[in-house]
Amino acid sequence: MWKFILRRLIIAIPQLILLSLFVFLLAQAMPGDALTGLIGDPDLPPEVIQEMRVAMGVDNPWYIQYKDWVLNALQGDFGRSFARKVPVTDLIESRVWNTVWLSLFSTILIYLMGIPLGIISGKYHDTIRDRxxxxxxxxxxATPLFIFALIMLLVFGFMLRWFPTGGSVTPGLEPGTLEYVLSKINHLILPSFSIALIGITGTVQYLRSEIVDTKQKDFVRLARSKGVSEKRLYNKHIFRNSLMPVAALFGYEITLLISGSIFVEAIYTYPGMGQLFVQSINTRDFSVVTALVLIFGLAYILGGLLSDIIMSLVDPRIRIK
Incomplete structure (x- = not known):
């Protein structure tokens, strides 16, 4: 198992290098440059702007800029936010836990709702419940996530007023108190359900297909012919084998939610990395954009590694020694 993890980590290194290079070149290709967000006065003399460009190093060849950026990133330094005038690391740290909690809460809801629905649909396929x-x-x-989130916000936020329509906590509450924790949870419910009610579709379909397919396998027919009860047959043989693909997707599920919560955070004005990403693009805050894309890519690579590890643990047939 440790050899497998080490091998996957080694494979991830060139992926990270290619990802960082792609992110850097993509940022270089965007209109303007890193100096764009710093120039507040359009009447600045050209010679002053040129001095600022030289001081920031944006006139250096792209490979020198890339080398400097990578070396600084390895030390946890992604530069400064040009729009907010604060270190990018501090800015991301202030948002990252909101996105992490939103993703974890959504993942829990997806599995709590998706697994029972998938089991019911697969067990009673071609019935009214399955349909x-x-x-x-x-x-x-068929429904885009941002459309569904807007409908949820309109109905449960503005019309029924059951949940807050923005933010991550009620202003004025002291961190660490019970009221603060309950407020954080209350602000998580609506965006999390918006993600989960769309996100369960894949889990339900995967699980249903696996159950329908597993019910027709020879070992299930053999167990049924030996008189094994239907309850024991489903619990011990069918469900256990059908859950393996769902478990294997767990790592990808979390990382996709972390990077895919951009629309939901923007719609609910939820102060996470997704909302920060959209705001940074609008203000051409290149240092923040490149750092976030790199973090999203790293999370996806680590999610793939986690999924491979889970699959090798739950399915002895493919376990790599």
């Missing part, structure tokens, strides 16, 4: 569940998944696949 209702699969009908919802088809609608979920």
């Amino acid at each position: 209702l569940i699969t009908g919802y998944t088809y609608v979920g696949f």
Whole structure:
């Protein structure tokens, strides 16, 4: 197992290098440059602007700028936010836990709702229950997340006023108190359900397909012919084997939610990394944009590693020694 983890980590190194190079070149190709956000006075003399460019190093060849950026990033220094005039690391640290909690809360909801629905749909396939569940998944696949989030915000936030319509906590509460924690949870509910009610579609479909397929396998037919009860047959043989692909996607599920919560955070004005990403693009805050894209890419690579490890643990047939 440790050899497998080490091998996957080694494979991840060139992926990270290519990712960092792609992110850097993409930022270089964007209109303007790192100096754009610093120039507040449009009447600055050209010679002053040129001095600022030289001082910041934006006139250096791209490979020198890339080398300096990578060396600083390895030390946790992504530069300063040109729009907010604070270190990028401090800015991301102030947002990262909001996104992490939103992603974890959404993941829990996805599995709490998706697994029972997938089991019911697979166990009673081609019945009215199965048709209702699969009908919802088809609608979920066809509905863009931002449209669904807007509808949820309109109905439960503005019309019914059951949940807050923005922010991550009620202003004025002292961190660490019970009221503060309850307020954080209350602000998480609506955006998390918006993500989860769309996110369960994949889990339900995967699990349903696996259950329907597993029910037709020879070892299930053999167990049924030996008189094994249906309850024991489903619990011990069918469900256990059908859950493996769902468990294997767990790592990808979390990382995709971390990077995919951009629309939801923007719609709910939830102060996480997704909202910061959109704001930084609008203000051409290149240092923040490149740092966030690199973090999202790193999370996806680590999520793939986590999924491979989980799959090798739950399925002895493919376990790598």
